[in-house]
Amino acid sequence: MTDVKHHATPPLPSDAGIGAAPGPEIEEDIDTLEDRFARGNEGYAKLVWRRFRRSTMGMIGLVLVVALLLMAVFADFFAPMDPKRSELPFAPPDMIAFQDPQGNFSLIPYVYPIGETGELDPITFQPLTGPVMDDPTPTGFFVQGYEYRLFWFIPANIHFFGTTDGRPIQLLGTDKFGRDILSRGIVGSRISLMIALAVVTITTIVGTLVGITSGYIGGRFDTWLQRFVEFVLAFPQLPLYLALTSLVPVTAPTNVFIAFVIGVMAAIGWAQLSREVRSKTLALARIEYVRAAIAVGSGDLRIIVRHILPNVLSHVIVAVTIAIPTVVLLESFLGFLGFAVKPPLISWGLMLQDTGTFSVIGSYPWILSPVVFVLITVFAFNALGDGLRDAIDPY
Numbered sequence: 001m002t003d004v005k006h007h008a009t010p011p012l013p014s015d016a017g018i019g020a021a022p023g024p025e026i027e028e029d030i031d032t033l034e035d036r037f038a039r040g041n042e043g044y045a046k047l048v049w050r051r052f053r054r055s056t057m058g059m060i061g062l063v064l065v066v067a068l069l070l071m072a073v074f075a076d077f078f079a080p081m082d083p084k085r086s087e088l089p090f091a092p093p094d095m096i097a098f099q100d101p102q103g104n105f106s107l108i109p110y111v112y113p114i115g116e117t118g119e120l121d122p123i124t125f126q127p128l129t130g131p132v133m134d135d136p137t138p139t140g141f142f143v144q145g146y147e148y149r150l151f152w153f154i155p156a157n158i159h160f161f162g163t164t165d166g167r168p169i170q171l172l173g174t175d176k177f178g179r180d181i182l183s184r185g186i187v188g189s190r191i192s193l194m195i196a197l198a199v200v201t202i203t204t205i206v207g208t209l210v211g212i213t214s215g216y217i218g219g220r221f222d223t224w225l226q227r228f229v230e231f232v233l234a235f236p237q238l239p240l241y242l243a244l245t246s247l248v249p250v251t252a253p254t255n256v257f258i259a260f261v262i263g264v265m266a267a268i269g270w271a272q273l274s275r276e277v278r279s280k281t282l283a284l285a286r287i288e289y290v291r292a293a294i295a296v297g298s299g300d301l302r303i304i305v306r307h308i309l310p311n312v313l314s315h316v317i318v319a320v321t322i323a324i325p326t327v328v329l330l331e332s333f334l335g336f337l338g339f340a341v342k343p344p345l346i347s348w349g350l351m352l353q354d355t356g357t358f359s360v361i362g363s364y365p366w367i368l369s370p371v372v373f374v375l376i377t378v379f380a381f382n383a384l385g386d387g388l389r390d391a392i393d394p395y
Helices: 024-036 044-052 056-073 181-217 219-233 237-245 254-284 288-295 300-337 348-355 358-363 370-392
Strands: 095-099 105-112 114-120 127-131 137-150 154-163
Touching (some): 348 370
């Protein structure tokens, strides 16, 4: 008989690892899963917020958007000077330094105005300008300044930042009429953001209703309605804006002019959103729960409001955050051409009219400061829209 060799049984793993705490990699995976899925009875809004707050750019955009809206609502409080007050035309921005006239460090900044130093340029023999160090202006928070009305009926004169002795402060310089650019940019955010929010509100309501109605009803109604939408989209927008806004007489009241500008922008802006909502409605109308609602006898209005509209809102919210900076850019461009807002109103586009010549930009580059307000607004809403898009529809 052949000898059979019995192989030794491999030893079983010890029980020392049972019950041991998971390693750092496993704990990280568990935290990721807990952040991704719901805890308990969390609703859809909490899930969206959980995903959204993990987006760094989205949170930065949210903070900037909130700051812009607060600045627009309390514009007179944040403006350090009267936006209509005239000083030296094309005055350069003042210098801020955290030191007193003796050269010691100071927690409260001092403003050193820009003036002539008494020296001449050795080539052009033009007077040289620089900070006047022997005449500083003390600054502070919550100081008294020009009077205004908070919420249009509460008299007040307290400002967030300004000089304590009442002298002018021009952190971004002045325009051709000697008006403070920073204060005008802060106050001008009201008109620019108000126009953008009003236009986007109208276009969102009209575009969503038209898109859902067209996609849900379908048939010949959808065919003819889409031909009208294509007719609206076929118009070249910029020439149409210029043609329609030129119909308003110059002597028209400011409220009428703004309402007409908002109406012109909204009359063309709703069509694209309606096409997007219609395509989503066509897909949702064939889902099982919508067919079940039709089978049990639910009305069309109930089906649209309870089943289709909530599923379309995610796309609409993202479209709104992306459309607002588009309208801000359009208003700035039309204001630069003189077709958006007329004086004495203030908007970012109207402020950019001073930058119409290269000679002015080369000599006084600080008049381009209103562009910074537009860039911050566009970045804030685009970052917020990207974060919401990833949070609402992560897949």
